[in-house]
Amino acid sequence: MQSSPLELARKLDEEGYLIDPVTATTLFLSLALDKPCLIEGPAGVGKTQLALALARAEKRRLIRLQCYEGLDLSKALYDWNYAKQLLRLQLAKTEEWDEIKFDLFSEEFLLSRPLLEAILSSEPVLLLIDELDKSDEEFESFLLELLAERQVSIPELGTISSKTKPIVILTSNNSRDFSDALRRRCIHIYLTYPSLDREISILRAHAPELADSLVRDVCEFVAKVRKLPLQKLPSVSETIDYARALKALQLEELNYANLLGTLSVLLKYPKDIAKLEERLKKWETESRQSKDNQ
């Protein structure tokens, strides 16, 4: 547990995640209040990365639950190990029913899935529930108990509450709105694309082999591209890929004229690429004009 947002930011920085001060404060408060943290934002801005870095910074084991449509309790929380129960019954042919009926539904025959694992764990853990918006609404309602009280109810065993208070991080791509009940229980962080300076430092941290001038050019270019009305804007990881791609082509700096053909690294929809190519021609003439003026 850090004592101030600044320290938290520094710790995350050491783990390779650059966080902006406002987000750091919010995250810090959620840790201080022991409340789950709901991170929203477009794809590829580092929501999951933030959770991973936080786990490393806090020295907690990460337990990850990837949500998808149709995810149910037997995959997220617990299941009974039927095969083992059957074996137990076969071995116990001679015993009295009264003796075995209790321990058939004991923790020994319980298969713990990520959520239960996080609750039962004796060491402190960080529970990451990834892309919660993909799950069904029933699952969301079920989570409420876990989020507010850090406990789960299993009909055969009763209520199990956590010993070590896991940190809970939820991420969402915003494809579906959550209920007020869920939002109320969480501290909310909205991550968006990093500012130019921050993106440059991220690139420097993740790809130190790249030349400074190239990094700056690429980041400026990407920031410009993000202002266009595209179907999917380039994410941070795509910026890194793109800078590496230009390096592989042995370009020292970014020149609008020779970018055609490289754009598919940055953008993933043919329509978007066509739009950008059109703009590139315009930018190219503009930059040539401004050079002539100088």
Add this chain to the structure above:
Amino acid sequence: MGAMNGWTFIRLINALRQVSLSISSQDILDAETCLARYPEIPPKQILRSLFIHRPQDTGVFETVWRIVVGCSEFLNSEVSKDTSVKKDLENNNSPGIGGQGTGRGTGGISLTNSGDILDSAKISRMISLSRIEELVGSEQEFEDVVKKILTDLDYFTWINSFDLAYQRGSLSEDDWILHHNARATIINEIQQQILTVQVRHYNSWEPVVRQHWLYKSLSLLSEEEKELVKSSIKKWTRKLALKQGARWKSSKKGTIDIAQIIRQSVQWDGHFFKLYFRHKIPQVPELVVLCDVSNSMASFVEFLIYVVTCFRERIRKVRILFFIDSIWDVTEFVWNEELTEVKQEIKSWGHKVSSGFSDYGAVFKELAEKKLQGISSQAVLVILGDGKNNYHQAQAEYLAQIAEKVRKVFWLNPLEKNEWSEPDNTMKDYQIYCSKVYRCRTARDLQIIVQDVF
């Protein structure tokens, strides 16, 4: 209570609740704990972290904070980025391109270092507070006040000069973006100031609520708010769109039809040789959307079409008809193209084919005589129009004829209810033939319509 005055705190919470932020008592308790425990963190950051539960609430929080606490650091870094452009506004120069080339893309660093900082405080000094007070005092509408203040600032001459420069091609793309940001900053600043004055004048939070995107007229939304409304529409419709009709129909694909299989297997003594499938038939059989696309209506049409496209899977057949004084079938076009292009098309079509003044009577006549035979008797007709007939004849008998043929007629009207009975408005003549008439002015109205109509 630490860094924050308790009275301010209570007033803030009260105000936020009035402008539809939900703040639970647990939130307040948490806020108090944090304020007491971490006096070194700015209280605004603490409260923002704890009270905002959905991203779209940030804007209204900023507004309320500014009015209640009134700090000078209201503008976050994002808005106050592009400062040197505003210098042009003050000096009223022709667009100065020279100095701005360095800060391309994101501005910020190089611009602020260059020395000619013109922050929001300076804009607010440019706006005369007494003038706003005078305008608000005379009970003018919010949008009118904004326009008048902008005129006072010579804002429109300023943006015109930029528009022209951009069209000539003498303004680069970067500068154009910078300029747009500057526009947004100025307008935002003026709106904030007016809201502050209005809240004080009326002594209620009503003006702020009215500016909330959910309650604001759809035609006055900014680009970001439009996106917000669209994404909300998507969410509202998603649930309904998944809900299919109750009736089943056998088909070659779909889920296995056990009843049918067993029924068939009887004749083979319990063996079955063939699988049968069935699927649900969409509940809404046919939807005919009739939109008035005269100038005043364009922004509302955009949202209605968006709603309809979200529903396309539930509806068996959709026809979209635009009209001003005659009908134009755009079904094919709207379905395949992006909406922005549709808007362009409406404009060019409007100039070519029509006088630009809507004539509902003629349109209903045309619909009844030419198109009605092609429309199923199970169809639902949704009409979007303000009912202003420009003193043409109402010819309501044709709407009656149409209403008899189709299953239901819904009329969505973007005007306030009291405007429906104005002399040139034919709403009262048509109303009796409609199954239901809705006011369709704000995103909130749309939400109700989505639940009721579809």
